[in-house]
Amino acid sequence: MPFANFKVPAGTITPEQKKLNIDRTTDLYGEAARQNVLVLVDEVVDGG
Template identity: 45%
Template sequence: MPFANYKFPEGILDHARKEEIIHRTTAMFVEYFGEGVRPYSMVLVEEVADGGWGRADETLTLEKMGLAPKSK
């Protein structure tokens, strides 16, 4: 079963954008593996709290990425 797991900072994607990611990823799986994988393809779009992830030993925040922090 093809599986993709995307993680994004919380609040930067709306429902339509998440749906687009799911559709485009599924289409990519179908392109590579054939139409038979469509019913078995899984795409998980997860939101991570601001500052709850990092890379290269650095905690990343929306501010560090040049994005506006989510208003509360």
């Protein structure tokens, strides 16, 4: 299963940006893998 985990500083990304990031990452894996791609976007506090 293709997997991507993004860690971004808390409060620096909007829900729209998060969705765009997920959509673009899923596109990178290609149509054949689309149903099995897992993309996580974790917002972490400073120093986390």
